[in-house]
Structure formats: C-alpha cells, structure tokens
Amino acid sequence: MTTHHPVTDAVSASREVNPLVKALSLEARPQRPGPVATSLAFAHRALLKIKHVPEQLFDVTLTPIIFTLMFTYLFGGAIAGSTQQYLQYLLPGILVQTVLITTVYTGFTLNTDITKGVFDRFRSLPIWRPAPIAGALLGDTVRYVIASAVTVTLGLILGYRPGGGVLGVLAGIGLLVVFAFALSWAFTILGLVMRTPNAVMGTSMMVLMPLTFASNIFVDPSTMPRWLQTWVDINPVSHLVTAVRGTMGGTVTASQLLWVLVAAASLTAVFAPITMAIYRRRS
Numbered sequence: 001m002t003t004h005h006p007v008t009d010a011v012s013a014s015r016e017v018n019p020l021v022k023a024l025s026l027e028a029r030p031q032r033p034g035p036v037a038t039s040l041a042f043a044h045r046a047l048l049k050i051k052h053v054p055e056q057l058f059d060v061t062l063t064p065i066i067f068t069l070m071f072t073y074l075f076g077g078a079i080a081g082s083t084q085q086y087l088q089y090l091l092p093g094i095l096v097q098t099v100l101i102t103t104v105y106t107g108f109t110l111n112t113d114i115t116k117g118v119f120d121r122f123r124s125l126p127i128w129r130p131a132p133i134a135g136a137l138l139g140d141t142v143r144y145v146i147a148s149a150v151t152v153t154l155g156l157i158l159g160y161r162p163g164g165g166v167l168g169v170l171a172g173i174g175l176l177v178v179f180a181f182a183l184s185w186a187f188t189i190l191g192l193v194m195r196t197p198n199a200v201m202g203t204s205m206m207v208l209m210p211l212t213f214a215s216n217i218f219v220d221p222s223t224m225p226r227w228l229q230t231w232v233d234i235n236p237v238s239h240l241v242t243a244v245r246g247t248m249g250g251t252v253t254a255s256q257l258l259w260v261l262v263a264a265a266s267l268t269a270v271f272a273p274i275t276m277a278i279y280r281r282r283s
Contacts, residue, residue: 033127042131042134043138057143060146063098064095068151071094072087076090095172096217099176104201106136107204137185175260179263183264215238239256239263
C-alpha cells in the first residue's frame with residue numbers, strides 16, 4: 001500500500017497550480033534570455049500600462065482630434081479660403097505634430113520608473129542592460145500608430161482625400177514612426193538626467209514647440225518673414241512634414257525620403273550612445 005505525506009502532496013499540488021512555484025522548483029537553471037526576448041518583455045510591460053491605465057491614451061486620441069478640428073475650422077477659411085482646401089494641406093502636418101508630441105512620453109515614463117525605484121529593480125535583473133529602454137521605445141511605437149490612425153480616420157471623415165491612396169498613407173505613417181523612434185532617444189536622455197517627471201515634460205515641450213509650430217505644418221513658409229523662412233528651411237520637422245505630405249499625396253521624391261531616413265539614422269547614432277552611456281553610469 002502506498003502512503004502519501006500531506007506536506008509532499010500539498011507541494012506537488014501547488015507546483016501544478018501555481019506557475020511561479022513550478023518555475024522556482026526547477027532543478028536545472030533556466031537559460032538566460034537574449035536581448036530580443038528581454039526587449040520584447042519590456043515592450044509588453046509598456047503595453048500592459050495602457051491596458052491597466054487606458055487614460056494614458058487620452059493624449060494620442062483627444063489631442064489630434066482637438067488640433068485638427070480647431071485649426072481646420074478656425075483658420076481654414078482665413079488661410080486657404082475654404083476649410084476643405086486647408087484640410088488637404090493641414091492633415092499630414094497635424095499627423096506629424098501629434099506623433100512627435102507623443103515621443104515625449106518615453107522620457108516621462110522612464111523618469112517615473114526612476115523616481116519610484118523601479119529602475120533599481122531592473123538593474124538587479126540578469127538581463128541585457130539596454131533592454132528596459134529598448135523595450136519602452138518599442139512599446140511606444142504602438143502609441144504612435146494609434147495616434148496616426150485616429151488622425152487619419154478623423155481626416156477622412158472630415159473630407160481629406162490622400163492622392164497616394166492607402167499605400168501612400170501607410171508609407172507616410174511608417175516614415176513618421178521611424179523618425180519618431182529616432183527622436184525619442186533625445187527625450188530618453190532628458191528622462192535620465194531630469195529630477196522629476198514634470199521637469200521632463202516641461203523641458204521636452206520647450207524643445208518641441210519651436211520645432212513644430214515654426215515649421216510648414218500649418219502654413220506655407222513663403223508667407224513668413226525671411227528670417228523665419230531660414231529657420232523653417234533648416235528645421236528637420238519641416239523636411240519630415242514635406243516627405244509625409246508628399247507620400248500621402250502621391251508626390252514624394254526620392255530625395256525627400258532619403259533626407260528623412262538619413263536624419264532618423266543620424267539622430268539615433270548621436271542620441272542612442274549618449275543615452276546608453278548615461279544609463280550605464282546610473283546603473
């Protein structure tokens with residue numbers, strides 16, 4: 001007759017029911033996860049934040065709606081003569097502005113993790129060191145896509161008709177997401193060096209305001225003073241808007257696309273190493 005020990009039976013049952021207990025009871029040491037797996041795990045963590053706190057999506061859903069409606073119907077008649085005509089020019093620019101403002105969120109959430117002590121927990125894990133930052137950046141690309149979808153959908157409802165068709169719109173969004181991913185490295189640096197999340201947000205907006213408003217998002221630069229035209233001509237956001245506007249309208253040139261891709265690669269090459277150097281010093 002076989003006898004059963006109550007404690008042994010309880011432990012065996014808990015292993016079958018509780019995955020954590022089952023994992024901790026393994027005799028062989030699990031293989032250390034690679035860079036891709038750990039980065040995707042932190043990207044999943046970023047998406048879980050949206051699931052549990054959906055209010056975080058207010059900035060990528062309400063902001064493009066407010067800006068599109070406000071500028072189209074307040075200034076469309078005065079600037080272009082009709083709201084419909086102005087919408088064809090405005091919408092790609094509003095799309096760029098919305099997504100670029102969303103890039104601030106990466107630095108903000110990173111600084112929040114630091115101030116709450118979560119950052120210290122990450123550095124104690126046996127993982128690829130850049131994974132928390134790389135995963136956060138990957139997770140935020142979902143926010144960029146959501147913001148883009150909301151903006152384009154509203155534009156189509158209001159009467160925007162892209163000459164480049166569906167493929168042109170998708171290509172424009174893809175180009176914008178690539179540039180936004182590169183730019184977010186700069187705001188990640190602010191997230192690492194600033195003391196509070198509010199400081200990160202305030203400083204980031206001070207950087208973005210002259211880049212977005214002093215550009216060709218809202219009006220044709222030819223109507224601006226000469227000194228302002230000079231700034232608009234060298235403003236990287238203006239080149240991005242021109243490329244996205246051309247891609248969605250079906251008039252983009254190879255040089256416009258190349259300029260944006262080179263600018264995105266340059267931003268990543270400059271700011272990513274700086275970010276990781278600061279990150280290693282902190283950890």
